[in-house]
Amino acid sequence: MRQTRSRSRALLLISAATFFSLSVWFSTNAISGALEVEKSIDESSIALLTIAVQLGFVFGTLVIAFTNLSDLINARTMFAISAVLAAATNLLVIPLESTPMLIAARFATGAFLGGVYPPAMKIISGWYTTGRGFALGTMVGALTIGSGSPHLLRSVFSENWQAVIIGSSVLAVLGGLVLKFLVADGPHDVRGAKFNPRYLLGALTKRGPALALTGYLGHQWEIYAMWAWIGSFMLYVVGEKPLLDDGLELASALTFLVFAFGAAACVYAGVWSEKIGRTATASIAMVVSGGIASFVGFLSPDSTVLIVFIVVLVMIWGAAVVADSAQFSTAMTELSDPVYRGTMLTFQTGIGFALTAVTIWLLPIIRDSSGWGWAFAMLAIGPLVGTIAMMRLRSIPEATMLAGGRR
Template identity: 70%
Template sequence: MSMIKPRSKHFSLLLVTLATLLSLSVWFSTNAVSTVLETEKSIDQSSIAVLTIAVQIGFVFGTLFISFTNLSDLINARTLFAVSSILAAITNFLVIPFDSTDALVVARFATGAFLGGVYPMGMKVISGWYVSGRGFAIGTLVGAVTLGLGTPHILMSVFSENWQMVIILSSILTITGGVILKAFVSDGPHDVPGARFNPRYLISALSERGPRLALIGYLGHNWELYAMWAWIGNFMFYVLEERSLFGDGVQLASLITFLVFAVGAVASSVAGAWSEKIGRTAVATIAMVISGSVALFIGFIPVQWSVLIVIFALIWGASVIADSAQFSTAITELSDPVYRGTMLTFQIGVGFAITAASIWLLPVVKDLSGWGWAFAILALGPAVGIIAMLRLRSLPESRNLAGGKR
C-alpha cells in the first residue's frame, strides 16, 4: 500500500469526480425545462412534481434492489456504474417523444432506478482509494454530484429556446461519464474482495448505534436537500421573472439556480477537508444549523429584495450539501468494509425515500400559504439531523470517525 503514489489516487479522484458529475446530468433534466414542458406538453406544476418524485422513487427502488441483493459487492462497481449510466441516458431521452404524463412518469422512474447504480458506486470506487483523507475525497465526489444535478439548469440558460437540446445533451454527458469510469479508472488499493450474499447483514449493522445514528442524520439531511434542489429553480423564477438583467427571466433564474448548485459543489469539498481536522459530526452539525436557519426565513423575504434573496440562496446552496459527505463517510467508517457498498447503497436509498415526501409536500404548502412556510418546513430535517449527530459524537464508536476526531 505504501507503494501507491499519492498522484495516482488523486488522479483517480479527479476521474471519478468527473464521471459522476457527468453521469448525474439527467437527474433534474425535467425540472430544468419544467416551465417549457408546462406549455409544450400541457403539464401543470403538480405533474412536474410527480415527475420529480418518480425519479426519487425510482432511485430508491434501484438502490434498495442493489443493497438487498448485495449486488454492489458481488460485481465490479465500475461495470455497474457504466451500464447504469447508459441505461439512465436512454430513458432520459424518452422525455422528448413521450407526451402523456403517465408515459413520462414511467420514463423518469426508470431513469431514477438506473441512477441507483451510479451515485453509490462512485462512492464505493473512491473509498477504495482512500482511508486517510476519505472525508475530503467523498466530499469532493458529493460536490461533483451537486454540480452534475445542476448541469441541466446551465444547459437551459444556454438553450432556453430549444428544450430538447437540454435533454439530448444531458443524456450524452451521462453516457460519457459511464465510459470514463469504466475505461480510465481502476479499483483502488483499499478495495476489498466481493462479499457473499448475506441478507442479514443490514439488520445486524443497523442494530448498532453508530450506523443507525448516521442513517438518521442522513434522513434529516435529505428531507431538506432534495426538496430545496427540486424547487429552488421555480422559486428563483418567481423572484427574478420581472427583474432580469439580460435576456429573459428564465435565463437569469436558470443561471442563478446553477450557481446555487455550483457553490454547493465547492462547499462540499471544503467541508470534507475540514471534517478531517475538526471531525465529521462537528462539520455536519454546523452545516445543518446554517441551512436550517436559511430555510426558516428565505421564503418570507419580500421579492423586491431580490439581491438579498439571491445571496441567501447561495448561502443555502453551500450549507445544504456541506454535511452530506459526512454521513456517507461515517457509514464507511462505522460498518464492515466487506459490505461497504451495501451500506452506502442502503443509506442513500432509504435517504432518498424520504425526499419523495418533502418534494411532494413543498408545492402543496406553497399553494396554501406561500413560499415562506413551504421552505420553513424543510428545517425539520436539519433539526433531527443535528440531534442525531450530537448523540453520535457522544458515543465511544465516534472514535472511528476521521481518525479519532469524531
C-alpha cells in the same frame, strides 16, 4: 508518491464521471415551464416526474443489493452501463406525450442512476483509507454540480428545451465512458459480502450507525426538495428576464450557481471534516441550512435590495444544504464492518432517497396553500433532527472511529 498521484488522478476522473452522469437527474425540473406548455403537464405532475426519479433510484439500489450485482459485475462496468441506460431513458422525455409514460421513463432513469452513484462511492473507498471524507466530499460536489447542470443548459438554450435533454444525455454517456476506460480499481477495494439483512438489523441497533442514519435522514428531508423547487423560487424572486440581452436566462443561471456553491462547499467541508471531525462539520452545515430555510421564504422580493439579499441567502443555503452530505456516508463506512460497507451504504441511501419523495411532494402543496415561507420552513425540521443526532453521536465512545479519532 506514485500512489498519491494515482489516487488523486482517480479522484479527479471519478468526480468528472459523476458530474457528467448525474446531469440527467433534474433534467425535467430545468425545463418544467416548457413541459407545462409543450406537453400540457401541470406543476403537480412535474413534482411526480421528480418523485419518480427518486423512487426509481431507491428501486435500482435495492435491486442491485438484493441480487448481489455489485459482486457479479465490476463497479466500473456497472457505472458505465447504468450511465448509458440512464441517458437513453432520459431521451424518452422528448418523444413521449402522455404523463404516465413520462413518469415511467423518469422512474427508469432513476433506477439506472442507482447503478451510478453507489458504485462511484465504492470505487472512491477503494482508493482512499485516509482522507476519505475529503474524497467523498469532492465526489458529492461533482454530483451536486452535475445535478444542477441542466439549469445551466436551460439558461444557455432558453428557447430549445430539447437541447437540455439531449445535452444532459450526452454528458451521461461521456461520464460512463470516462469511468470505464480511464479509471482503475483502487488498491483498497474490498469485495463485498452478499446483502445481509440480518447484519443490517444488528448494526442499526448499535448507537453509532443508528445516529449516523438519523442524521442522514434529517439531511435528506431538506436537500432534494430544496434542489427540486429552488428553480421555481428563483423565478419567483427575479422573474423572467435574460442575463445577457436575449441569452442566458437569469433565473436558470442563478439556480445553477446554487448548485455550484454547493459543489465548492462539499470539497471545503471534506477538508474540514478531517480537521474538526465529521459530526462538527455536519452540524455546522445543518445549523446554517436549517436557519436559512426557516425564514428565507418569508422575505418578499419587493425591491432590488431585497432581491439581492434573498439571492445571497439562497447561495449560502445552496452551499450549506449539501456541505454535510458526504460526511454521513463517510461516517457510515467508518462505523460499519468493511465487508458489509456496501450493505450499510445501500440501505442508508435507499431509505434516505425514499424520504425525499415525501418533501418533494409536500413542498408545493404547502407553498400553494400558505406561501414559500412555510414551505421552506417545513424543510428546517430535517436539519434540526439531524443536528441533534450528530451532537449525540459526537458524545458517545463510538465517535472515536470517525475521522481518525476527531469524531
